[in-house]
Amino acid sequence: MPGPVTLGEIANRLGARVVGGADVLIEQAGSLEHAGPRHIAFYSGPRYRAQLAATRAGAVILAPQAESATTLPRLVADNPHACFARAAQLLNPAAAPTPGVHASAQVHPSASVAPSAGIEAFAVVGAGAVVGVRAWIGAGSYVGEEAAIGEDCRLYPHAVVYRGCRLGARVIVHAGAVIGAEGFGMANEGGRWIKIPHIGRVLVGDDVEIGANTTIDRGTFEDTVIEEGVKLDNQIQIGHNCRIGAHTAMAGCVGVAGSAVIGRHCTFGGAAMILGHLSICDGVQVSAGTLISRSIQKPGTYTGIFPFDDNAAWVRNAAQLRHLSELAARVSALEKIRGKRKKRNG
Amino acid sequence: MPGPVTLGEIANRLGARVVGGADVLIEQAGSLEHAGPRHIAFYSGPRYRAQLAATRAGAVILAPQAESATTLPRLVADNPHACFARAAQLLNPAAAPTPGVHASAQVHPSASVAPSAGIEAFAVVGAGAVVGVRAWIGAGSYVGEEAAIGEDCRLYPHAVVYRGCRLGARVIVHAGAVIGAEGFGMANEGGRWIKIPHIGRVLVGDDVEIGANTTIDRGTFEDTVIEEGVKLDNQIQIGHNCRIGAHTAMAGCVGVAGSAVIGRHCTFGGAAMILGHLSICDGVQVSAGTLISRSIQKPGTYTGIFPFDDNAAWVRNAAQLRHLSELAARVSALEKIRGKRKKRNG
C-alpha cells in the first residue's frame, strides 16, 4: 500500500467525477460492510442499499443513476465496478520482483534471462528458455527448455511450464498450475493403449491469468492456444488442441475436453464441462455445472443443471425420470382417445 | 508401529470394555477381510456379518448391541468406529519431524522458526514468517512472507502457503495444496477483465486437514476462513471470501464459489458444487454430484443428481426432458377436459 491519497487524486487518475469531500484521505479499498473511514467501497446497486446506508467507508464509487443514493464522499463513474477495480489497483500496486537470479536457482547457460527479471530460490530455467523483462519466476517454478516467458509475467511458486510453451506479456500463473503436459491422446490396439507423442505447444496470449493447480495440455501436432485476456480460475483442465478465444473467463473446476474451439467473450460458470471436438461461438454464457455436449452457434445463456431438492423429494421425482419416455407415451395415448371421443361426441 | 500391545492395554487406553482374551497381542489395525491374528479390526454392523464370521483378525471392535456377534476377543465401545480410529492411531503414532533446518532450505533471516520444527530440503520460509513448535515443513514446501504455521502442523512436500496466510495448530496440508492464491475477482470494462487486487488472507483453524492439490483462495478485502476441525479431501476448490464452519467435511472434487458461507457440521459428497454468495446453515448434508444453487436454511439432506441408466434408456428419457413443460401443460389440458366432461356427464 503506497500510503493515503485524496479522493480527488483518485478521481483525477481514473477520470471519475468526485462529489463531496475531494480531500478525504483514502488508504485502502474495502467492502461496504467492512470498510472503515480510510477505505473506499463500491456500491453495485439497490440490492445493497442497506449496506450503503450502514457503511463506515470514507468514500463510495457508484453509477450516475445512484449518485444521490448516499451523501458520503463519492466517485461517480459510468462503469463503477471497473472504476473500483482500478482504484483498488492504484492503492495496491503490483509488487515487482527483486531483479536477479537467486543463488540456489538453476538457470541453464543457454537460457536468456532479462537482467530486470527475478528468479527465486529453487527455480529452474531450462536450455534455450527466454525470460522477459521484469518477469518474476517464483520459488521452485519450472520453465522448460525453449520455453518463453513474456515481459512482466508472474509465475507464483511451483508453477510448471513444459518445454517449448510460450507465455505472452503480463501473464499471471498461480502456484501449482501446469502448462504443457502431454494431452490424453492414444490409439487402442487389442485393448491396450498406444501413446501418441505430443509435439504441439501451449501458446498463451498477453494478459492471461491462470489459476492455482489449473492444467493446460499441449497440442498433439499443432498448438493449444489461449488467446489474450483469457481468465482461468483454479482447478481447470484444458485439453490438447483447444483454442480459447480472447477475454473468455472460466470459473473454478471447469473442464474443456480436447480440440474444443471456444469463442471470445464467453463466460463459464464453475464446474461447467465442455466435450471435445466441438465449437462454441463468441458471447456464450454457460451456467455452472452444465455439460455442453454439442456445438453452440448462437450467443446466449445455456444451462443444464438438475435442480436440487430435499433428498426425499428428489428420490420421488428422480425415480420417475427413468419412465419419462413412457409417461410421454401414456399422455399421447390419452390425447388420442380424447381426440377420438371428441370426434365421436363433438 | 511401536510394537505389539495387549488388547487389555488398548482397552485401558481407550476406555473400552474388553471381552475375552485381554492378553492377545495386537500389532496393527486392519480390515475384517484382510486382518491377521495380530490385527484388530472393526465390525460396523450386520451388513458385514459374513466378513466377521470369516475374519482371521486377533480382535474386533464393536458396539454393545453387537457384543455377542462373535466369540473373538473384542473391545466393546459405544462409538466403535471412533474407538477403532483411536486404536489405529495408538498403533500408528504420527511421525515427528527431525528438528532443524535442512542445509538446502531457504529460511529468511527475519522468519521465526521454532527449534523443534523441521524444515526439509528445498523448503522456502519467507520474510517475517512464523513456524511453530514441532511443525514439519515438507520438502519443497513454500511458506510465504508473513505467513504463520501453527504448532504441530504438517505440510507435506510441495504444499504452498501464500504470503500472510495463517494456519492454526495441528493442521495437515497434503502435497500440492495451494493456500492463498488470488481469487477470481474482476470487473469487466468493454469486454476486457480488470483484476481486483486481493488483500485478504486465508485463516485456517486448528485441526484442519487439507487434501492433496486442494486450493483455497485468499479473500478480496477480508479473509477467507476455514474454521477448526474442517476436513477437506483432495482436488477441492474454495473460492475467495468463503467461510467454512467448524467440523464440516468435504469429499474430493467439491467446489465452493466465492463468498459462500457454510455452516458447522455439514458434509458434502464428492464433486458437490456450491454457488457463490449463498449461505448454508449448520448440519446440512449435500449429496455427491449435487449443485447447490440457493441458500439452505434448514438442516437435512439435499440432492440433485441425474440418475444414470444404460445409454439407450437415457437417450429416450433425456429427450423428453426438453418437453417436460409441454407435457405438464398437455396433462393439465386433459384434466380440464375431464373436468368439463365430468361436469357434463356426472
Add this chain to the structure above:
Amino acid sequence: MPGPVTLGEIANRLGARVVGGADVLIEQAGSLEHAGPRHIAFYSGPRYRAQLAATRAGAVILAPQAESATTLPRLVADNPHACFARAAQLLNPAAAPTPGVHASAQVHPSASVAPSAGIEAFAVVGAGAVVGVRAWIGAGSYVGEEAAIGEDCRLYPHAVVYRGCRLGARVIVHAGAVIGAEGFGMANEGGRWIKIPHIGRVLVGDDVEIGANTTIDRGTFEDTVIEEGVKLDNQIQIGHNCRIGAHTAMAGCVGVAGSAVIGRHCTFGGAAMILGHLSICDGVQVSAGTLISRSIQKPGTYTGIFPFDDNAAWVRNAAQLRHLSELAARVSALEKIRGKRKKRNG
C-alpha cells in the same frame, strides 16, 4: 525428431502395406488439416473426406476399405489409428534422461539409484527408495522413503510419490501429480472427526500414465491398486483402497470415491464420478459428466447427463422436475378414469 525416413521404411517397421510413393520422405506426423509434404497424417473415415481431399500431407495412413479414398502415397493398416500412433512414436522417439544425479538433488545415502537413471535439480529421493534403470526423475520431484520407481519411468517436474508407494516399469507421471497422500478416512465422535491413519500404499502397474495434478490416495490398511496399462488424464482423484483394472482409461476431472473396484478395459468420460464401495465390471463405458451411484454388473455404455438447453427453456422444464412424481400420478388418475369410462362406454 531423428531426421526424415522413407514411407517404405515406416511401412517395414510397422508391418503396414505401402501404396504409391514408397520413396517419399517423411519427417513428422501431423493432422490432415495442417500437415505439409514431409508429414504423414491419419484418415479415420468418411467424416474427414473433405479434409483428405484438401490435405497437403506427403502420405496418409488409412484402413483397407479406405485404400482408394486418396491417390496420395499411403500406408494401409488394419488398425490405422494404432499404426499412426506407432509412426508418430517412430518419428518422435521418447527422450532419455541424462544419467546421473544433479549436484543440487538430495538423494539419501540409503536409496538405491540405478547409474543409468537421471535425477534432475532439486529432486528428493528418500531413505531406502529405489530408482530403476533409465528412470527419469524430473526437477523438484519427490520420491518418498521406501518408495520404488520402476525402470524407464518418467516423473515430470514436481511429481510427488509418498513413502512406500511403488511404480512399475515405464510409468509416466506428469507434473504436480500426487501419489500416496492419505485418504479421506475418519470416524465421527460427538461432531468431531478423528483421523484414521493410512498404512496402505499405492501400487501402480507397468505402462500406466498419470496426468498432471492427478491425485491417487494410499489405502487405509491395504493398498490402492492401479493395474497395468491404466491411463489417467489430468485432475483426476482416485480415493483410498480403490482398484482400477488393467487398461482402463479415464478422461480429465474424473473422481473415484474410496474403495471402488473398477474393471479392466473400461473408459470414463471427463468429469464422470464414481461413488465409493461399489464395483464396476470389465468393459463398461461411462459417459462424461455421469455420476455412477450403484454397482454395474453388465458391460455397456451408461449415461446420466442433464441435457443442456437455452436458459429460458431449461428454467421452464427444470421447474417441472420438482413435480414429476405428481405429474405421473395425475396421468395415472386420468388413465383410471379413462379405464372406467371405457368399461362404461365400451
